[in-house]
Amino acid sequence: AQSVTQPDIHITVSEGASLELRCNYSYGATPYLFWYVQSPGQGLQLLLKYFSGDTLVQGIKGFEAEFKRSQSSFNLRKPSVHWSDAAEYFCAVGAPKAGNTGKLIFGQGTTLQVKP
Amino acid sequence: NAGVTQTPKFRVLKTGQSMTLLCAQDMNHEYMYWYRQDPGMGLRLIHYSVGEGTTAKGEVPDGYNVSRLKKQNFLLGLESAAPSQTSVYFCASSYPGRTRNTEAFFGQGTRLTVV
Numbered sequence: 001a002q003s004v005t006q007p008d009i010h011i012t013v014s015e016g017a018s019l020e021l022r023c024n025y026s027y028g029a030t031p032y033l034f035w036y037v038q039s040p041g042q043g044l045q046l047l048l049k050y051f052s053g054d055t056l057v058q059g060i061k062g063f064e065a066e067f068k069r070s071q072s073s074f075n076l077r078k079p080s081v082h083w084s085d086a087a088e089y090f091c092a093v094g095a096p097k098a099g100n101t102g103k104l105i106f107g108q109g110t111t112l113q114v115k116p
Numbered sequence: 117n118a119g120v121t122q123t124p125k126f127r128v129l130k131t132g133q134s135m136t137l138l139c140a141q142d143m144n145h146e147y148m149y150w151y152r153q154d155p156g157m158g159l160r161l162i163h164y165s166v167g168e169g170t171t172a173k174g175e176v177p178d179g180y181n182v183s184r185l186k187k188q189n190f191l192l193g194l195e196s197a198a199p200s201q202t203s204v205y206f207c208a209s210s211y212p213g214r215t216r217n218t219e220a221f222f223g224q225g226t227r228l229t230v231v
Contacts, residue, residue, distance in 0.1 A: 106159040
């Protein structure tokens with residue numbers, strides 16, 4: 001079955017520290033991979049995406065993610081966290097082929113708390 | 117550019133009441149979706165549409181109906197609300213690129229409470 005797992009429900013880091021949020025997926029083929037961020041009371045904003053090519057992708061707000069096919073992972077990283085990064089982060093996968101429906105499968109989400 | 121707009125933002129319903137959530141997008145996207153978000157479960161797909169006049173069931177369709185009479189609008193209906201439908205509902209849209217699908221754009225969400 002297709003699924004996405006975010007093993008860490010809640011993470012707390014100090015401002016200025018580095019961050020890594022984990023994402024593992026189960027899918028029949030290499031899917032499209034996404035990271036979205038949701039600030040409190042807000043909708044979802046796309047941080048970055050991976051379709052193909054370079055396995056290290058850069059996103060907005062200083063985030064990056066690395067696709068590792070052998071580990072079925074797409075972990076999100078940031079070298080120095082800012083207090084404004086406190087939010088909920090969702091990893092999602094989608095079908096890669098054109099003409100597909102664009103449906104997404106989401107992980108459970110990871111809540112990031114940033115300590116001053 | 118408004119993107120994806122959901123109406124209303126908040127709503128409280130009594131058990132058994134009905135309501136319709138409206139989603140409108142101004143990006144000329146073919147695909148539209150309704151997801152629900154529950155704590156610890158991420159977002160789950162309720163229904164989706166790949167074009168005007170077409171709809172399909174997602175992962176959790178029971179208790180909901182949808183309609184896509186116009187390309188820019190996607191309506192989600194609850195005929196007889198139940199407390200289990202208390203959730204945050206998100207609408208999203210995307211378009212099929214020439215060679216691959218693209219990312220989804222999300223609305224701000226509708227927080228629905230059924231008492």
